[in-house]
Amino acid sequence: MFQFACEATDGAARVGQIVTAHGPVQTPAFMPVGTAGTVKGMTAEAVRATGADVILGNTYHLMLRPGAERVAALGGLHRMMDWPGPILTDSGGFQVMSLAKLRTLDKDGVTFQSHLDGSRHRLTPERAMEIQHLLDATITMVLDECTPFPATEAQAAESMALTLAWAARCRSAFVPRPGYALFGIVQGSVYADLRRACAEALQRIGFDGYAIGGLAVGEGQARMLEVLEATVPHLPPTRPRYLMGVGTPDDLLGAVARGVDMFDCVIPTRAGRTARAYTSRGVFNLRNARFAADDRPLDPACACPACARHPRAYLHHLFRAGEMLGPMLLTWHNLRYYQDLMRGMRAAVRSGRLGEFSAAARAGWAAGDTG
Amino acid sequence: MFQFACEATDGAARVGQIVTAHGPVQTPAFMPVGTAGTVKGMTAEAVRATGADVILGNTYHLMLRPGAERVAALGGLHRMMDWPGPILTDSGGFQVMSLAKLRTLDKDGVTFQSHLDGSRHRLTPERAMEIQHLLDATITMVLDECTPFPATEAQAAESMALTLAWAARCRSAFVPRPGYALFGIVQGSVYADLRRACAEALQRIGFDGYAIGGLAVGEGQARMLEVLEATVPHLPPTRPRYLMGVGTPDDLLGAVARGVDMFDCVIPTRAGRTARAYTSRGVFNLRNARFAADDRPLDPACACPACARHPRAYLHHLFRAGEMLGPMLLTWHNLRYYQDLMRGMRAAVRSGRLGEFSAAARAGWAAGDTG
Numbered sequence: 001m002f003q004f005a006c007e008a009t010d011g012a013a014r015v016g017q018i019v020t021a022h023g024p025v026q027t028p029a030f031m032p033v034g035t036a037g038t039v040k041g042m043t044a045e046a047v048r049a050t051g052a053d054v055i056l057g058n059t060y061h062l063m064l065r066p067g068a069e070r071v072a073a074l075g076g077l078h079r080m081m082d083w084p085g086p087i088l089t090d091s092g093g094f095q096v097m098s099l100a101k102l103r104t105l106d107k108d109g110v111t112f113q114s115h116l117d118g119s120r121h122r123l124t125p126e127r128a129m130e131i132q133h134l135l136d137a138t139i140t141m142v143l144d145e146c147t148p149f150p151a152t153e154a155q156a157a158e159s160m161a162l163t164l165a166w167a168a169r170c171r172s173a174f175v176p177r178p179g180y181a182l183f184g185i186v187q188g189s190v191y192a193d194l195r196r197a198c199a200e201a202l203q204r205i206g207f208d209g210y211a212i213g214g215l216a217v218g219e220g221q222a223r224m225l226e227v228l229e230a231t232v233p234h235l236p237p238t239r240p241r242y243l244m245g246v247g248t249p250d251d252l253l254g255a256v257a258r259g260v261d262m263f264d265c266v267i268p269t270r271a272g273r274t275a276r277a278y279t280s281r282g283v284f285n286l287r288n289a290r291f292a293a294d295d296r297p298l299d300p301a302c303a304c305p306a307c308a309r310h311p312r313a314y315l316h317h318l319f320r321a322g323e324m325l326g327p328m329l330l331t332w333h334n335l336r337y338y339q340d341l342m343r344g345m346r347a348a349v350r351s352g353r354l355g356e357f358s359a360a361a362r363a364g365w366a367a368g369d370t371g
Numbered sequence: 372m373f374q375f376a377c378e379a380t381d382g383a384a385r386v387g388q389i390v391t392a393h394g395p396v397q398t399p400a401f402m403p404v405g406t407a408g409t410v411k412g413m414t415a416e417a418v419r420a421t422g423a424d425v426i427l428g429n430t431y432h433l434m435l436r437p438g439a440e441r442v443a444a445l446g447g448l449h450r451m452m453d454w455p456g457p458i459l460t461d462s463g464g465f466q467v468m469s470l471a472k473l474r475t476l477d478k479d480g481v482t483f484q485s486h487l488d489g490s491r492h493r494l495t496p497e498r499a500m501e502i503q504h505l506l507d508a509t510i511t512m513v514l515d516e517c518t519p520f521p522a523t524e525a526q527a528a529e530s531m532a533l534t535l536a537w538a539a540r541c542r543s544a545f546v547p548r549p550g551y552a553l554f555g556i557v558q559g560s561v562y563a564d565l566r567r568a569c570a571e572a573l574q575r576i577g578f579d580g581y582a583i584g585g586l587a588v589g590e591g592q593a594r595m596l597e598v599l600e601a602t603v604p605h606l607p608p609t610r611p612r613y614l615m616g617v618g619t620p621d622d623l624l625g626a627v628a629r630g631v632d633m634f635d636c637v638i639p640t641r642a643g644r645t646a647r648a649y650t651s652r653g654v655f656n657l658r659n660a661r662f663a664a665d666d667r668p669l670d671p672a673c674a675c676p677a678c679a680r681h682p683r684a685y686l687h688h689l690f691r692a693g694e695m696l697g698p699m700l701l702t703w704h705n706l707r708y709y710q711d712l713m714r715g716m717r718a719a720v721r722s723g724r725l726g727e728f729s730a731a732a733r734a735g736w737a738a739g740d741t742g
Contacts, residue, residue, distance in 0.1 A: 041695045044680070
């Protein structure tokens with residue numbers, strides 16, 4: 001059975017475990033993004049070695065290439081990628097609106113052209129469920145409309161109504177299987193009343209977990225955290241809460257403190273490919289000339305291969321020389337840093353010290369690297 | 372001490388071990404190319420996992436970026452790359468002639484402009500020794516002129532004379548250290564008399580090993596093997612023999628049968644980045660549409676991660692999607708295939724069955740994948 005057990009709390013923050021058909025997930029959890037069936041620059045074994053329990057796959061990318069039916073014929077996403085652990089797939093709606101061409105939204109779904117080859121596709125709530133079933137997603141997300149920011153309250157309400165109608169259709173179309181889950185998505189933009197109404201309406205439909213969508217889209221961290229404070233109390237304590245597409249390490253501290261259990265974000269992987277390192281002493285750009293002769297480890301507090309085995313000057317050299325190993329090692333480091341941060345937060349919540357932990361982490365980032 | 376021990380022979384072929392300051396090398400050995408301080412797309416740990424004992428570094432690339440003095444300040448190439456095993460570095464001469472701009476060759480050395488930034492540099496026999504010392508190369512190569520092909524016998528003789536003069540200067544400039552070695556390079560183009568004269572002259576200078584250069588430059592496999600047959604008998608049996616820049620799997624079979632102990636080549640790594648797989652059933656291009664739905668392992672005879680953990684269709688998908696993991700996995704596979712081939716040849720020589728082994732390997736390549 002798909003289950004969530006909260007094991008300890010510290011204020012609104014909580015630590016727990018999700019049990020799935022593909023193994024357990026310690027929460028709060030960060031999910032590396034494996035867009036097209038691979039976490040970019042990482043073998044599945046390396047992703048596991050960073051400490052990740054669960055990864056995210058993108059329905060939009062996978063339905064276009066290699067195709068959901070192809071993935072199913074290959075035994076599902078887990079087998080194809082060699083990731084036996086849990087996989088959450090988004091519904092494709094967000095990428096359709098941000099990547100696809102010639103989108104037409106109607107009350108039944110969205111028709112669009114592939115950004116790859118211009119081929120025409122249609123995504124409905126029912127097809128989104130079917131695709132994620134074919135991919136063998138452990139956690140399936142409902143098809144929603146990610147409300148653009150800014151939106152008037154009327155626009156946000158209209159968008160939310162569509163999301164709720166689709167959520168009900170997804171619930172009907174989803175095929176329950178032991179250890180598999182369907183999550184609803186709370187929309188409502190920055191309007192607390194809408195967020196609450198959406199959270200309550202989704203619970204009447206009934207989901208295995210609840211995501212908070214439509215954030216980190218330009219509203220800023222302060223408003224994002226306000227929306228969390230207005231939303232989380234209206235979600236059931238017995239179900240996992242997933243903040244979609246978030247965020248920086250500081251965002252994660254703030255959201256965990258407000259009761260979020262799950263996250264996904266491209267930041268650590270995308271940053272790793274562009275020489276940006278997230279460390280206990282803040283963010284460094286390793287292309288910077290100041291690292292050219294720096295023989296120290298990237299982050300002495302980190303045990304990843306980049307930090308344990310090489311000087312900073314080597315990482316700098318790899319990026320300057322355009323060598324693949326630069327993005328590979330720095331992606332590994334960033335994912336490890338994110339997982340270490342989650343591990344640290346889980347331990348802190350258990351000991352009732354999340355506030356101290358977060359303050360110490362922020363002090364390290366602020367202190368920088370000059371000491 | 373740097374030592375070579377021949378442990379068994381099968382015709383001209385031999386199996387043995389080189390002992391170095393950085394560990395042993397089983398021969399015949401294939402050295403993956405780590406041009407700029409990294410085997411492209413591979414962690415050092417992954418290179419080790421393929422079975423490689425020794426890797427090659429390129430003096431030309433490293434002297435330009437990050438610079439030999441910088442590498443020395445970081446503790447040498449071994450520490451910078453996290454490769455504690457033996458490293459052979461070429462002298463830079465070949466890349467100066469093939470990559471650098473505005474080259475001027477004189478009897479004392481070569482002046483050139485960097486292909487990276489146009490900066491001016493000079494490489495002499497003495498500086499080539501100094502650079503490789505700074506890099507901490509286990510095996511240093513003399514500065515030579517790689518005779519272009521085709522060359523008249525007079526041109527080849529003139530070029531060879533320069534190589535010999537530089538070899539003597541390199542021998543004087545090289546700083547002997549226990550477990551470190553300096554190799555001479557036999558030139559002479561396709562002229563058997565020149566090859567023999569060069570081999571004998573180099574032995575009068577005295578080196579720890581002897582390389583055969585100026586091959587695989589357009590002369591074709593048959594002439595290359597003829598040159599080996601005309602050269603190897605004139606090299607001392609007590610020293611390792613290294614065929615530079617070679618080759619395909621079939622080249623390796625042919626050269627080992629003629630007494631060569633060491634090889635380096637970019638083929639397995641470069642091919643891996645361009646979707647070309649070397650397998651026990653021949654060479655495949657994984658971008659080919661015929662692999663799109665192929666759920667078989669790339670090479671059932673191979674235990675690398677690409678073969679053991681994924682279907683061919685996944686590798687095809689990764690290359691079509693432009694994902695880094697495609698080149699990463701296929702580089703790994705090709706290097707593993709090359710190392711397995713060397714391992715197979717070593718076992719075959721020990722049991723006096725290199726002929727059968729080579730015939731079986733060639734039959735597999737010819738049979739292809741349709742069975």
